[in-house]
Amino acid sequence: MTDRVELLVSQIDAALPTPAIVRRDVALVAGPWLAGTSSVATALRERLPEHTVVEAEELAAGHAPAAVVFVVSATAPLTESDCALLDSVAADTDAVIGVVAKIDVHRTWRDVLDADRVLLARRAPRYRDMRWVGTAAAPDLGAPVIDDLVTALRELLTDETRDRRNRLRAIENRLLGVHRRLELDAVGTGRDARLAALRAERAAAVHRYRVDKSQRSIALRAQIAQARLALTYFARNRCASVRTELQEDLAGLSRRDLARFPDEVRRRAEEVADDVAAGVTRHLADVGEELGLVVEPVHSRPAVEVGAAPSRARGAETRLMLLLGGGFGFGAALTLSRVFADLAPQWAVGGALGGAVIGVVLTVWVVGVRGLLHDRAVLDRWVVQVVGRQCTAVEEWVGARVLAAEASLGGAAAERDAADHARTEDTIARIDREIREHATAGARAAAARDRHVPVIESALAAVREELGAIDTAKQANSRASESFL
Ligand SMILES: Nc1nc2c(ncn2[C@@H]2O[C@H](COP(=O)(O)OP(=O)(O)OP(=O)(O)O)[C@@H](O)[C@H]2O)c(=O)[nH]1
Ligand SMILES: [Mg+2]
Numbered sequence: 001m002t003d004r005v006e007l008l009v010s011q012i013d014a015a016l017p018t019p020a021i022v023r024r025d026v027a028l029v030a031g032p033w034l035a036g037t038s039s040v041a042t043a044l045r046e047r048l049p050e051h052t053v054v055e056a057e058e059l060a061a062g063h064a065p066a067a068v069v070f071v072v073s074a075t076a077p078l079t080e081s082d083c084a085l086l087d088s089v090a091a092d093t094d095a096v097i098g099v100v101a102k103i104d105v106h107r108t109w110r111d112v113l114d115a116d117r118v119l120l121a122r123r124a125p126r127y128r129d130m131r132w133v134g135t136a137a138a139p140d141l142g143a144p145v146i147d148d149l150v151t152a153l154r155e156l157l158t159d160e161t162r163d164r165r166n167r168l169r170a171i172e173n174r175l176l177g178v179h180r181r182l183e184l185d186a187v188g189t190g191r192d193a194r195l196a197a198l199r200a201e202r203a204a205a206v207h208r209y210r211v212d213k214s215q216r217s218i219a220l221r222a223q224i225a226q227a228r229l230a231l232t233y234f235a236r237n238r239c240a241s242v243r244t245e246l247q248e249d250l251a252g253l254s255r256r257d258l259a260r261f262p263d264e265v266r267r268r269a270e271e272v273a274d275d276v277a278a279g280v281t282r283h284l285a286d287v288g289e290e291l292g293l294v295v296e297p298v299h300s301r302p303a304v305e306v307g308a309a310p311s312r313a314r315g316a317e318t319r320l321m322l323l324l325g326g327g328f329g330f331g332a333a334l335t336l337s338r339v340f341a342d343l344a345p346q347w348a349v350g351g352a353l354g355g356a357v358i359g360v361v362l363t364v365w366v367v368g369v370r371g372l373l374h375d376r377a378v379l380d381r382w383v384v385q386v387v388g389r390q391c392t393a394v395e396e397w398v399g400a401r402v403l404a405a406e407a408s409l410g411g412a413a414a415e416r417d418a419a420d421h422a423r424t425e426d427t428i429a430r431i432d433r434e435i436r437e438h439a440t441a442g443a444r445a446a447a448a449r450d451r452h453v454p455v456i457e458s459a460l461a462a463v464r465e466e467l468g469a470i471d472t473a474k475q476a477n478s479r480a481s482e483s484f485l
Contacts, residue, residue: 005168005171005459005462005463005466009171009175009459020062021062021063021064021092021170022062022063022064023063023064023066023166023167023170024059024063024064024065024066025052025066026051026052026053026054026059026065026066027044027048027051027052027053027054027065027066027067027068027069027153027157028054028055028056028059028065028067028068028069028089028093029041029044029053029054029055029069029071030055030056030068030069030070030071030085030089031070031071031072031082031085031099031101032072032073032079032081032082032085034073035071035072035073035101036071036073036101036102036135036137036138037055037071037101038055039101039137039138040069040071040099040101040135040137040146040149041053041054041055041069042137042138043135043137043138043144043146044069044146044149044150044153047146047150048150048153048154051153051157056089064091064092064093064166064170065093066093066095066157066162066163066166067093067095067096067097067153067156067157067162068089068090068093068095068096068097069096069097069099069149069153070086070089070090070096070097070098070099071099071101071135072098072099072100072101072116073100073101073102073106074100074101074102074103074105074106074108074109074112074113074134075102075106075112076112077112077115077116077119078115078116078119078120083119083120083123086120086127087123087124090169091169091173092166092169092170092173093166093169093170094126094162094165094166094168094169094467095156095157095159095162095165095166096127096130097130097131097132097133097149097152097153097156098113098116098117098120098130098131098132098133099132099133099134099135099149100112100113100116100132100133100134100135101134101135101136101137102136102139103134103135103136103145104136104139104140104141104142104145105136105139105140105141109134110134113132113134116132117130117132126169126467129471131152131156133148133149133152134148135148135149159474161470161473161474164470165467165470168463168466168467168470169467171459171463172460172463172464172467175456175459175460175463176460178452178456179453179456179457179460182445182448182449182452182453182456183449183453185441185445185448185449186442186445186446186448186449188438188441188442188445191438191441191442194438195435195438198431198434198435198438199435201431202428202431202432202435205424205427205428205431206424206428208424209420209421209424212420213417213420216291216413216416216417217413219291220291220409220410220413223287223290223291224287224402224405224406224409227283227284227287227402227405228398228399228402230283231279231280231283231398231401231402232395232398232399234276234279234283234398235276235302235391235394235395235397235398236391236395238272238275238276238394239272239387239390239391239394240391242268242269242271242272242387243383243384243387245268246264246265246268246383246387247380247383247384249261249264250376250379250380250383251376253376254372255368255371255372255375258372258375258376258379261309261379262306262308262309262379265306265309265382265383265386266304266306269304269306269386269387269390270304272302272390272394273301273302273303273304273390273394274301276301276302276394276397276398277298277300277301277302280298280398280401280402281297281298284298284401284402284405285297287405287409288405288409291409291413292416293409293412293413293416294408294412295405295408295409295412296404296405296408298401300397300401301397302390302393302394302397302398303393303397304390304393305389305390305393306386306390307386309379309382310378310379310381310382317374318367318371321366321367321370321371322363322367324366325362325363325364325366325367325370326363328362328363328366329358329359329360329361329362329363329364329366330359330363331359332355332358332359332362333352333355333356333357333358333359333360334355334359335355336351336354336355336358336359337351337352337355337356339351340352340354340355
């Protein structure tokens with residue numbers, strides 16, 4: 001029988017974890033909080049000095065005792081957590097004694113003991129034949145009641161089948177552990193949640209990529225359209241304002257200053273070209289910064305073509321003006337001389353001479369003023385033409401720059417999209433890999449369970465069969481000794 005158990009256990013995959021326990025030749029006294037454990041342990045140490053009695057904290061992890069004394073209070077029957085504690089401390093040890101403590105103060109301890117026995121028998125078949133005793137290790141009143149426990153523990157520790165039973169129980173525990181782990185692996189607790197999380201992460205990555213890409217492209221188009229509009233208006237307004245300024249300046253210029261006016265027009269045209277170039281460069285750089293893309297710098301500036309000012313030669317018009325001015329002066333001189341001749345005949349000659357002088361002066365003045373006004377009108381028309389031409393050139397230049405910036409930003413955006421696409425693909429590939437790994441792991445775990453579980457179940461059956469056989473033999477022996485007595 002023993003060989004069969006060993007053989008079956010040895011068939012289980014060598015790669016499976018084998019939690020090797022160290023069997024200690026000690027009696028472990030354990031129990032729930034305030035059950036009276038320490039008092040029982042102290043009493044046992046006194047009464048059984050030939051054996052080592054320890055409490056749970058004195059037993060290292062991975063060590064299993066030779067016998068377990070499980071102490072519970074007689075106050076009330078076992079709770080679920082008490083039962084779980086017993087399962088844990090007696091997992092690798094078959095030799096277990098149940099102790100109901102403090103029986104000196106709890107008169108109904110026998111009822112509690114019976115209830116505990118029934119509870120544990122229902123919990124696991126191994127507890128059905130468990131021995132129970134009542135104790136009062138540190139009674140408030142009267143002498144300690146510990147004899148039954150001492151006798152029971154002594155018998156348990158000297159039982160020759162104890163080692164074998166404990167070993168079989170440890171094997172059973174290990175087999176159950178492996179079985180549990182294989183089932184958990186195959187069912188994949190947490191695997192479904194992880195797979196759902198991975199699928200959600202994948203969908204989110206694809207969605208994020210698409211949304212980001214279209215948002216970036218919309219932002220690029222909007223920014224470029226806005227820049228085109230704003231810069232065209234800027235250029236147009238700049239030209240309009242310089243035209244107005246030049247016209248205002250022109251209206252106040254004297255004949256001498258008129259000669260320098262074309263140079264002033266040229267200077268202002270250069271200024272407008274520089275301003276527009278600087279404004280466009282700045283605005284496009286801002287657009288690039290906003291979009292997080294690099295815009296190629298603007299190296300050119302709007303062309304400035306200010307031709308020569310129109311000639312002020314005005315032959316026919318000058319002659320006409322001389323004629324009209326002369327007529328006006330002659331008329332004025334004639335009127336003055338007649339006035340003197342009629343009102344003061346003695347001054348008639350002097351009045352005629354004075355009228356002639358005034359007539360000449362008036363003629364010169366009228367001709368001069370008319371000439372100045374004519375020159376200003378000519379230059380004014382020229383300014384309108386020059387600024388109009390410059391405005392067209394500047395607008396064309398702005399349009400060309402915005403177009404170039406659009407191409408440059410479009411290229412940079414395409415590169416960024418490509419990098420983003422590559423990154424998203426990497427993420428998706430990683431997620432897909434993990435999803436595949438989970439699926440493979442699930443299949444592998446199911447295969448391992450299918451391969452090992454039958455062997456484990458046969459081994460468990462063999463272990464339990466042998467434990468049952470030992471119990472039966474023990475009961476037969478005790479019946480025989482009772483009948484002999
Ligand atoms: N009446 C009576 N009181 C007891 C008995 N055994 C222990 N007590 C009392 O129960 C309380 C807890 O006793 P412990 O032996 O320290 O119990 P424990 O389970 O080791 O307690 P913790 O280690 O604190 O969980 C103490 O106040 C003891 O005096 C007993 O047999 N009768
Ligand atoms: Mg204690």
